[in-house]
Amino acid sequence: xxxxxxxxxxxxxxxxxxxxxxxxxxxxxxxxxxxxxxxxxxxxxxxxxxxxxxxxxxxxxxxxxxxxxxxxxxxxxxxxxxxxxxxxxxxxxxxxxxxxxxxxxxxxxxxxxxxxxxxxxxxxxxxxxxxxxxxxxxxxxxxxxxxxxxxxxxxxxxxxxxxxxxxxxxxxxxxxxxxxxxxxxxxxxxxxxxxxxxxxxxxxxxxxxxxxxxxxxxxxxxxxxxxxxxxxxxxxxxxxxxxxxxxxxxxxxxxxxxxxxxxxxxxxxxxxxxxxxxxxxxxxxxxxxxxxxxxxxxxxxxxxxxxxxxxxxxxxxxxxxxxxxxxxxxxxxxxxxxxxxxxxxxxxxxxxxxxxxxxxxxxxxxxxxxxxxxx
Ligand SMILES: Cc1cc2nc3c(=O)[nH]c(=O)nc-3n(C[C@H](O)[C@H](O)[C@H](O)COP(=O)(O)OP(=O)(O)OC[C@H]3O[C@@H](n4cnc5c(N)ncnc54)[C@H](O)[C@@H]3O)c2cc1C
Numbered sequence: 001x002x003x004x005x006x007x008x009x010x011x012x013x014x015x016x017x018x019x020x021x022x023x024x025x026x027x028x029x030x031x032x033x034x035x036x037x038x039x040x041x042x043x044x045x046x047x048x049x050x051x052x053x054x055x056x057x058x059x060x061x062x063x064x065x066x067x068x069x070x071x072x073x074x075x076x077x078x079x080x081x082x083x084x085x086x087x088x089x090x091x092x093x094x095x096x097x098x099x100x101x102x103x104x105x106x107x108x109x110x111x112x113x114x115x116x117x118x119x120x121x122x123x124x125x126x127x128x129x130x131x132x133x134x135x136x137x138x139x140x141x142x143x144x145x146x147x148x149x150x151x152x153x154x155x156x157x158x159x160x161x162x163x164x165x166x167x168x169x170x171x172x173x174x175x176x177x178x179x180x181x182x183x184x185x186x187x188x189x190x191x192x193x194x195x196x197x198x199x200x201x202x203x204x205x206x207x208x209x210x211x212x213x214x215x216x217x218x219x220x221x222x223x224x225x226x227x228x229x230x231x232x233x234x235x236x237x238x239x240x241x242x243x244x245x246x247x248x249x250x251x252x253x254x255x256x257x258x259x260x261x262x263x264x265x266x267x268x269x270x271x272x273x274x275x276x277x278x279x280x281x282x283x284x285x286x287x288x289x290x291x292x293x294x295x296x297x298x299x300x301x302x303x304x305x306x307x308x309x310x311x312x313x314x315x316x317x318x319x320x321x322x323x324x325x326x327x328x329x330x331x332x333x334x335x336x337x338x339x340x341x342x343x344x345x346x347x348x349x350x351x352x353x354x355x356x357x358x359x360x361x362x363x364x365x366x367x368x369x370x371x372x373x374x375x
Pocket of ligand 1 (some may be wrong): 042078080104105123238269286289312
């Protein structure tokens with residue numbers, strides 16, 4: 001029995017490792033679009049962008065561990081089509097296996113309009129390296145996007161001592177994700193450090209001179225001058241290569257509760273949208289990539305494990321770490337500690353605790369997680 005994993009990153013590598021740990025000795029191939037050996041993405045907007053970590057430090061495993069895995073890594077050759085259990089690649093390879101695991105993650109959204117020099121997105125190591133190179137002294141940076149990635153990038157650019165403005169349509173940073181109270185606190189953190197926030201107004205487009213970006217135009221007519229623009233408007237599941245595969249692809253690869261998209265075809269990580277009771281769920285976070293891959297490996301080996309995680313993500317902005325377990329709602333109460341320092345908050349839905357947020361309080365947050373039930 002052979003396994004082909006498409007996507008050589010967090011979910012893909014974990015699937016291969018979990019199979020080996022469980023005693024699977026048959027061939028495993030890991031196909032990746034990028035030339036890099038598997039690396040981790042969370043440091044890209046933090047330690048790597050700041051210059052504290054180099055490329056080697058972002059690697060998920062040292063070479064010795066990759067060799068010991070005894071899997072064939074085919075890197076720098078994106079999949080272009082899936083036909084049954086056969087994957088076709090850009091270079092013309094055809095790879096067939098008894099089980100195919102789709103772990104291709106996301107592709108960042110861009111602003112419409114012509115390509116302009118100085119405009120960046122941040123998803124890959126190459127994206128991060130290009131952005132880091134552009135952050136030279138005196139540049140004026142505008143981050144477009146008020147979600148978690150935009151907020152992290154603005155914080156890092158500010159820590160580098162550069163002038164940075166963050167623009168987005170929400171009234172508060174990460175408001176849709178964490179609510180107005182936490183969004184307001186994050187805003188205070190950013191403003192105190194020197195980030196200029198232009199919230200509550202959508203971005204209309206970019207302006208350029210001679211093929212280089214010169215500014216960001218807001219819907220109210222204001223123009224934010226910029227030498228470097230980072231577009232952090234979210235990302236879409238990387239499923240273009242699955243067109244014509246016969247799989248159901250709707251905002252991700254639609255799977256059953258066992259993360260199975262078709263007979264012998266599974267999906268894991270950011271790209272997977274699986275059935276959790278009466279709804280379909282897709283999560284974009286690092287912990288899910290690992291946990292879902294572990295579940296997929298178990299199910300390939302016939303264990304029939306339904307995937308029922310308690311969602312979790314963290315974000316680091318300036319010296320604050322936010323940790324979020326479960327599902328934030330609009331109803332937030334402080335459960336422990338004090339706002340402005342370290343605290344734990346509960347999110348409720350119909351009186352039941354559905355989410356726990358920790359603000360610089362890792363130990364306490366873990367303790368409160370017990371209030372949550374699985375998806
Ligand atoms: C800058 C950044 C910071 C983040 N910070 C945090 C954080 O602080 N906390 C947190 O919880 N989460 C964070 N995340 C999210 C986390 O990194 C992702 O949830 C996680 O990487 C998902 O893993 P994955 O393996 O599903 O997808 P990915 O890591 O995106 O990997 C998918 C892989 O598939 C490859 N691929 C794509 N298309 C093809 C194809 N056609 N053929 C072959 N290979 C293909 C890609 O090149 C990529 O290597 C961050 C993400 C980014 C980008």
